[in-house]
Amino acid sequence: MKTSSNLLSLFMKLNKLHAAIFRKLLDNRVTMPQYFILKQIHEEPKTIGDISKAIDLSYSTVSGIIDRLEREQLVERIRDRHDRRIVWIRATEKLDHYKQKTMERFQTEIYEGLDQVLSGEQIENTEKTLQTIITYLEKKVE
Amino acid sequence: MKTSSNLLSLFMKLNKLHAAIFRKLLDNRVTMPQYFILKQIHEEPKTIGDISKAIDLSYSTVSGIIDRLEREQLVERIRDRHDRRIVWIRATEKLDHYKQKTMERFQTEIYEGLDQVLSGEQIENTEKTLQTIITYLEKKVE
DNA sequence: AGAAAATATTTCTTGCGCGAAATATTTTCA
DNA sequence: TGAAAATATTTCGCGCAAGAAATATTTTCT
Numbered sequence: 629m630k631t632s633s634n635l636l637s638l639f640m641k642l643n644k645l646h647a648a649i650f651r652k653l654l655d656n657r658v659t660m661p662q663y664f665i666l667k668q669i670h671e672e673p674k675t676i677g678d679i680s681k682a683i684d685l686s687y688s689t690v691s692g693i694i695d696r697l698e699r700e701q702l703v704e705r706i707r708d709r710h711d712r713r714i715v716w717i718r719a720t721e722k723l724d725h726y727k728q729k730t731m732e733r734f735q736t737e738i739y740e741g742l743d744q745v746l747s748g749e750q751i752e753n754t755e756k757t758l759q760t761i762i763t764y765l766e767k768k769v770e
Numbered sequence: 771m772k773t774s775s776n777l778l779s780l781f782m783k784l785n786k787l788h789a790a791i792f793r794k795l796l797d798n799r800v801t802m803p804q805y806f807i808l809k810q811i812h813e814e815p816k817t818i819g820d821i822s823k824a825i826d827l828s829y830s831t832v833s834g835i836i837d838r839l840e841r842e843q844l845v846e847r848i849r850d851r852h853d854r855r856i857v858w859i860r861a862t863e864k865l866d867h868y869k870q871k872t873m874e875r876f877q878t879e880i881y882e883g884l885d886q887v888l889s890g891e892q893i894e895n896t897e898k899t900l901q902t903i904i905t906y907l908e909k910k911v912e
Numbered sequence: 913a914g915a916a917a918a919t920a921t922t923t924c925t926t927g928c929g930c931g932a933a934a935t936a937t938t939t940t941c942a
Numbered sequence: 943t944g945a946a947a948a949t950a951t952t953t954c955g956c957g958c959a960a961g962a963a964a965t966a967t968t969t970t971c972t
Contacts, residue, residue, distance in 0.1 A: 631893045632884040636788055638900040641826060643785050644929085645907040646778055647958095652911055661958065676921060684783060689959045691922055696957075713920040713967045738910065742774040745906045750899050751773045757888065757896045758780040764887045765787040768880065769794055786959085789928095803928065818951060831929045833952055838927075855937045855950040 635761075653734045661685070661693055663731070666719070669703060670727055673716040702726065777903075795876045803827070803835050805873070808861070811845060812869055815858040844868065
């Protein structure tokens with residue numbers, strides 16, 4: 629009974645660290661959720677809906693993050709010509725610039741380093757355990 | 771490179787689920803961080819500082835959560851007589867009532883169930899991996 | 913065509929969560 | 943003793959994150 633409760637508090641600690649790393653490595657200019665969204669749209673424009681599903685955040689949350697990214701002029705909102713309900717989120721030139729400088733370096737720096745610390749087996753087993761927990765918790769929420 | 775990045779997104783999913791469960795099982799009356807704080811103080815009063823360290827949240831965050839718990843009259847703030855910088859957080863009668871009804875049932879319902887789904891070995895290994903990742907990330911943040 | 917249903921997004925309200933600055937009090941020490 | 947340092951907490955500003963309600967538009971269906 630004490631054991632798995634420990635596990636869950638480790639998860640929380642980890643998430644906070646993860647977010648902190650993002651901020652630091654991205655020069656405090658882009659947050660973790662902002663980064664995830666930028667990664668989604670930097671190749672081609674996507675709708676808010678696409679993005680929400682891809683990164684598993686609610687529409688309203690994504691909409692709010694886009695507000696801030698738009699304010700920083702890293703992305704822009706474009707209404708679809710044919711279906712005016714749809715809003716396309718598109719990278720700006722400023723993002724293209726930024727991307728070259730920071731985002732790619734970052735991606736490798738954090739995850740490749742982590743892959744060296746963990747064995748393939750460890751990653752695999754942990755992934756499996758996490759999936760089990762997720763499935764269990766999902767059943768609990770309905 | 772793709773592998774451990776997957777792992778980190780699983781952590782995020784898990785945390786969200788975890789928080790959702792708390793809300794649901796606690797009848798939408800107490801949130802997860804609120805629950806952690808209530809658990810800290812339900813035996814004996816603690817200071818904001820004690821609580822912050824125990825659950826690893828900043829003073830300001832804990833102070834805010836206490837505000838809301840106080841509003842719901844589940845806890846109260848008591849100034850220390852001898853050192854007036856210190857604020858003791860104390861359970862109210864309302865919390866005692868609430869505790870009997872909900873909190874204990876909850877504690878067993880979620881974690882004991884999880885312990886049945888996971889093997890001891892799985893928990894142990896996962897805990898070890900998480901610690902490795904945490905140590906790695908901590909070094910990255912400095 | 914026109915009402916009703918469906919779809920896409922935004923707005924609003926609530927609750928974390930942090931760091932920095934502000935406030936209050938106590939301790940230290942010159 | 944009285945200024946300075948240390949300690950404990952709160953306040954402020956910012957950015958998530960969610961659900962519910964509002965808005966805008968398109969599709970469906972009679």
